[in-house]
Amino acid sequence: MPSSSKNIKRISAIILLSIIVSGCITIQTAPIQEEPQVEVTPIVIEAENASEAQPAITDDKPAEPLAQEKITIITQATQFGAGEKWSGGVCDIACYFADVTGDGMVDFIAHDNEGLMVLPSNGTTFGTHTNWTGGPVSCHKNCYFKDVTGDGKADFVAHDNDGVYVLPSTGTSFGPGTNWTGGPVSCDNECFLEDVNGDQKVDFVAADNDGVWVLPSTGANFGAGEKWTGGVCDIACFFADVTGDGMADFIAQDYDGIYVLPSTGSNFGAHSNWTGAGSGCDIACFFADATGDGKADYIAQDLEGIFVLPSTGSNFGQFSNWSGGPATCDYACFLGDVNGDGTSDFIAQDEDGIWVLPAK
Ligand SMILES: [Ca+2]
Numbered sequence: 001m002p003s004s005s006k007n008i009k010r011i012s013a014i015i016l017l018s019i020i021v022s023g024c025i026t027i028q029t030a031p032i033q034e035e036p037q038v039e040v041t042p043i044v045i046e047a048e049n050a051s052e053a054q055p056a057i058t059d060d061k062p063a064e065p066l067a068q069e070k071i072t073i074i075t076q077a078t079q080f081g082a083g084e085k086w087s088g089g090v091c092d093i094a095c096y097f098a099d100v101t102g103d104g105m106v107d108f109i110a111h112d113n114e115g116l117m118v119l120p121s122n123g124t125t126f127g128t129h130t131n132w133t134g135g136p137v138s139c140h141k142n143c144y145f146k147d148v149t150g151d152g153k154a155d156f157v158a159h160d161n162d163g164v165y166v167l168p169s170t171g172t173s174f175g176p177g178t179n180w181t182g183g184p185v186s187c188d189n190e191c192f193l194e195d196v197n198g199d200q201k202v203d204f205v206a207a208d209n210d211g212v213w214v215l216p217s218t219g220a221n222f223g224a225g226e227k228w229t230g231g232v233c234d235i236a237c238f239f240a241d242v243t244g245d246g247m248a249d250f251i252a253q254d255y256d257g258i259y260v261l262p263s264t265g266s267n268f269g270a271h272s273n274w275t276g277a278g279s280g281c282d283i284a285c286f287f288a289d290a291t292g293d294g295k296a297d298y299i300a301q302d303l304e305g306i307f308v309l310p311s312t313g314s315n316f317g318q319f320s321n322w323s324g325g326p327a328t329c330d331y332a333c334f335l336g337d338v339n340g341d342g343t344s345d346f347i348a349q350d351e352d353g354i355w356v357l358p359a360k
């Protein structure tokens with residue numbers, strides 16, 4: 001089991017922890033790409049013809065509607081586009097971004113004094129807010145929005161002193177809450193919520209001083225702790241699916257590089273150095289699928305811009321500056337697919353609202 005920890009009080013913790021990364025090693029400025037290439041490959045075009053076995057159509061009946069065409073276009077993004085203002089909303093306590101409605105587009109969640117306000121993405125902006133908890137909520141240690149039940153809608157997870165409470169998303173509200181651990185849990189260094197065993201249900205992950213422990217989600221609670229590795233991180237730990245098999249991998253940012261320990265589904269395997277040398281971030285490091293190939297990429301927010309090192313599945317490839325110049329956030333930066341095109345967009349929480357730099 002994760003051992004007891006220092007009781008660190010976190011102020012808007014998810015934000016601050018992801019921003020502050022020590023031991024920075026600046027990535028060299030990339031040569032400016034004259035014409036970023038965007039490959040557009042239409043992959044699936046399905047059109048169902050419902051002409052078979054139709055009953056005779058009488059004259060007074062309207063004709064059958066045309067069969068719906070389903071068109072999926074897969075693109076590989078190579079840059080972040082110009083900033084678009086998606087909301088004038090601000091957050092009393094903290095801002096979060098997760099797909100709580102389950103339509104594949106990441107929504108804006110404002111943790112306000114009156115409750116959790118959700119502003120659903122409509123693909124081009126965040127819509128009107130509604131209060132999904134009906135009243136104030138708080139998390140003693142940390143708040144998360146992750147799909148722990150496995151229905152495709154991110155749930156509200158409140159890590160409290162006496163346990164980890166889950167308030168499932170109904171698509172229009174959160175609740176009611178139940179204690180998924182039955183008692184207190186804590187993490188020596190940091191807690192994470194990621195699906196490490198690939199069953200679509202997000203698991204509770206504790207980075208402890210003796211390694212990483214996993215409390216797998218059953219869909220109704222978190223099971224007993226399992227030690228998945230003895231590995232620790234020099235600088236910071238991350239969890240994201242960089243291999244593209246649906247199971248979040250363990251990423252250790254060490255002084256001599258970014259080490260990946262791929263998830264096998266029941267533990268984290270042997271480590272290898274995916275950057276080959278020390279590699280850090282001036283402002284913040286992120287691991288998210290910016291290119292849209294299903295493998296989370298290494299995203300280094302540096303003073304000169306947002307550098308992306310695409311995952312090849314076995315290392316992080318050649319970096320390039322996706323913003324072309326400096327990109328910063330007044331309060332906090334996030335990565336999330338707000339427009340549902342399969343690529344993670346850059347989200348800036350600014351003084352005047354929320355700005356999106358879409359990956360394209
Ligand atoms: Ca859910």
Ligand SMILES: [Ca+2]
Nearest residue numbers: 195199201203
């Ligand atoms: Ca899981």
Ligand SMILES: [Ca+2]
Nearest residue numbers: 241243245247
């Ligand atoms: Ca993986």
Ligand SMILES: [Ca+2]
Nearest residue numbers: 289291293295
């Ligand atoms: Ca990728």
